[in-house]
Amino acid sequence: MRDTRAELLSQAETLVRGRGYAGFSYADLAEAVGIRKASIHHHFPTKVDLGAALVAAYADRYDAALAAIQAEVPDGPGRIAAYGQLYLGGVEQGLGCLCAALAIEGEALPERLRGDIAAFFKGHLAWLDAILRAGQADGSVRSGSEPAVLARYVIATLEGALLMERLFASPTAFAGTLAVLVDSLRA
Amino acid sequence: MRDTRAELLSQAETLVRGRGYAGFSYADLAEAVGIRKASIHHHFPTKVDLGAALVAAYADRYDAALAAIQAEVPDGPGRIAAYGQLYLGGVEQGLGCLCAALAIEGEALPERLRGDIAAFFKGHLAWLDAILRAGQADGSVRSGSEPAVLARYVIATLEGALLMERLFASPTAFAGTLAVLVDSLRA
DNA sequence: AAAGATCTACCTACTTAATGGTAGGCAATG
DNA sequence: CATTGCCTACCATTAAGTAGGTAGATCTTT
Numbered sequence: 001m002r003d004t005r006a007e008l009l010s011q012a013e014t015l016v017r018g019r020g021y022a023g024f025s026y027a028d029l030a031e032a033v034g035i036r037k038a039s040i041h042h043h044f045p046t047k048v049d050l051g052a053a054l055v056a057a058y059a060d061r062y063d064a065a066l067a068a069i070q071a072e073v074p075d076g077p078g079r080i081a082a083y084g085q086l087y088l089g090g091v092e093q094g095l096g097c098l099c100a101a102l103a104i105e106g107e108a109l110p111e112r113l114r115g116d117i118a119a120f121f122k123g124h125l126a127w128l129d130a131i132l133r134a135g136q137a138d139g140s141v142r143s144g145s146e147p148a149v150l151a152r153y154v155i156a157t158l159e160g161a162l163l164m165e166r167l168f169a170s171p172t173a174f175a176g177t178l179a180v181l182v183d184s185l186r187a
Numbered sequence: 188m189r190d191t192r193a194e195l196l197s198q199a200e201t202l203v204r205g206r207g208y209a210g211f212s213y214a215d216l217a218e219a220v221g222i223r224k225a226s227i228h229h230h231f232p233t234k235v236d237l238g239a240a241l242v243a244a245y246a247d248r249y250d251a252a253l254a255a256i257q258a259e260v261p262d263g264p265g266r267i268a269a270y271g272q273l274y275l276g277g278v279e280q281g282l283g284c285l286c287a288a289l290a291i292e293g294e295a296l297p298e299r300l301r302g303d304i305a306a307f308f309k310g311h312l313a314w315l316d317a318i319l320r321a322g323q324a325d326g327s328v329r330s331g332s333e334p335a336v337l338a339r340y341v342i343a344t345l346e347g348a349l350l351m352e353r354l355f356a357s358p359t360a361f362a363g364t365l366a367v368l369v370d371s372l373r374a
Numbered sequence: 375a376a377a378g379a380t381c382t383a384c385c386t387a388c389t390t391a392a393t394g395g396t397a398g399g400c401a402a403t404g
Numbered sequence: 405c406a407t408t409g410c411c412t413a414c415c416a417t418t419a420a421g422t423a424g425g426t427a428g429a430t431c432t433t434t
Contacts, residue, residue, distance in 0.1 A: 004409075019295035022209040025393060038396080039410050047394065096291060103354055104283060104291045108206035118354055149363040152351055156364050157340065160347030164339055167290055167305055176336040177343050184371035191383075212419060226384050228421065 005043045007033050013054055017095035021051060021102050021109065048110045051102070055116040058098045059123065062086065066127050076135020077182050080154060083128070084178040087158050091165045091174045100159050125151045132185070142187045150185065157181045192230045194220050200241055204282035208238060208289050208296065235297045238289070242303040245285045246310065249273065253314050263322020264369050267341060270315070271365040274345050278352045278361045287346050312338045319372075329374045337372065344368045 011032040015024035026047065030037040044050035069082045090097060099117040102109060128151035135141030141150075161177040198219040202211035213234065217224040231237035256269045277284060286304040289296060315338035322328030328337075348364040 018293050020207055020209055020292045022207055023292050023295040026395085027392075035409090036411060037394090038412080041395065042409060045395085094293075096293070100350060101291050103350055104288050105207045105210050106205050106281075106283070106353055108210040121351070121354055145367055146363075149360075149367060152348070152360055153344065153364045153367045156347030156351050157344040158347065159350055160343030160345065161339070163287060163290055163346055164308070164343050166293055167308055173336075173339055176333075177340045180332055180336060180340045180371070184367070213421085214418075222383090223385060224420090225386080225422085229383060232421085234420070 004033070004035065004039075008040060008043055008050075009053060009057055012050055013058065013098060014093075014095065016051075016054060016101050017090065017098050021105055021113075048112055051110070051113045052116055054098060055102070055113065055120060059116075059120050062120075063123070066124075070127075070131070076131060076138070076141035077186050078140075079131050079135070080128075080185055081178065081182045083131075083154070084158055084181065087162050088174065090162055091169075094166060094169060096166055097159055097162055100163065121155065124155055128154050135185075139187055141185050154181065154185075191220070191222065191226075195227060195230055195237075196240060196244055199237055200245065200285060201280075201282065203238075203241060203288055204277065204285050208292055208300070235299055238297070238300045239303055241285060242289070242300065242307060246303075246307050249307075250310070253311075257314075257318070263318060263325070263328035264373050265327075266318050266322070267315075267372055268365065268369045270318075270341070271345055271368065274349050275361065277349055278356075281353060281356060283353055284346055284349055287350065308342065311342055315341055322372075326374055328372050341368065341372075 008029065012024070012029050015028055015032065026037050026040050030040055033040075040050075044053060065086050066083070069079050073079045073082050087097070099120045102113055102117050103121075106114075125148070129147045132141055132147040132150050132154075136143045136147065157177065158181070161174050164177075165174050195216065199211070199216050202215060202219065213224050213227050217227055220227075227237075231240060252273050253270070256266050260266045260269050274284070286307045289300055289304050290308075293301075312335070316334045319328055319334040319337050319341075323330045323334065344364065345368070348361050351364075352361045
């Protein structure tokens with residue numbers, strides 16, 4: 001059994017993360033998966049439906065990973081480091097963040113997708129806020145800045161680092177940026 | 188005299204920064220400027236020509252600003268803060284970085300443009316490297332990390348902050364991230 | 375200075391290919 | 405027998421780019 005729907009999601013995610021939402025077509029996706037263009041519409045009637053499913057699947061994977069980090073890593077900086085490692089999957093494949101690729105298209109993006117990616121990042125910000133707040137409380141994270149400000153700083157740095165990595169792939173550069181980031185959060 | 192070419196560059200820049208390179212068409216640009224689509228080809232024969240001119244003009248503006256900062260601001264953290272302020276223009280207009288918008292499209296982008304934006308960021312990295320190295324030498328920037336690593340961290344954080352700002356515009360969020368960034372570089 | 379030639383900046387009208395999406399058929403499966 | 409999953413064949417729209425023309429400015433030659 002080959003799960004065509006899952007295959008479509010997987011290949012479409014690679015395409016969007018590699019070339020942007022406006023930068024790939026149903027024709028590209030059909031070729032990548034090996035079915036006909038019209039058949040995609042059977043699984044995802046419109047491109048927006050596909051985009052929304054992509055974001056939902058991506059968000060689910062992150063949600064699971066965030067919960068695992070919270071359960072398995074005790075200290076604040078360690079959790080942020082583990083969070084940063086999540087971006088490494090993209091680094092290794094030379095792919096950007098799905099939601100960053102969508103966010104760049106801003107105004108041109110269908111409103112539904114705009115809402116979905118806003119929710120994606122809001123979720124991360126809320127998680128980081130809680131993690132950093134706990135870290136400040138137990139003394140593992142430096143105090144003096146609002147957790148919300150630090151949360152935004154963390155996402156910004158990692159999203160930017162991933163962007164840089166795609167332009168200048170280097171085995172150590174992402175790790176270097178992550179190390180500086182985590183270090184700057186230590187108490 | 189109305190300089191149509193300059194107007195085309197200005198409007199095209201807004202379009203690319205707001206919706207990505209693949210997300211705007213000559214038809215959009217023609218409407219924005221108020222001339223016919225075919226007339227754009229008189230100034231920029233192909234879309235790649237237009238894109239390259241966009242990056243060149245953008246890079247020139249940054250080059251001038253970088254030189255001014257180096258001349259007018261003496262200390263390392265102050266220079267990085269001033270560098271971060273350069274991104275504020277985009278923040279205020281709700282526009283992303285031109286080269287980030289192009290970089291996201293990665294593989295799908297014409298090779299010529301890929302080379303141009305790589306050169307753009309290489310220039311920034313080199314400038315930051317020199318600035319941070321000087322800051323370490325005069326004791327205004329913390330030592331312990333390679334200037335090249337810190338340079339990449341600076342760009343990553345600011346590019347990411349600009350991305351976040353477009354999703355969640357907030358009068359203070361960008362400034363907050365910039366403050367944390369500059370603070371983390373202090374000796 | 376007049377006459378012709380050339381150039382600039384724009385136009386209308388078009389081509390070709392690609393876009394997202396639709397209609398309807400057909401074979402396998404439960 | 406109805407549903408699922410895929411197909412061929414199509415549609416309307418939009419994409420970038422081309423062809424060829426026109427009005428006006430500018431340069432050249434007599």
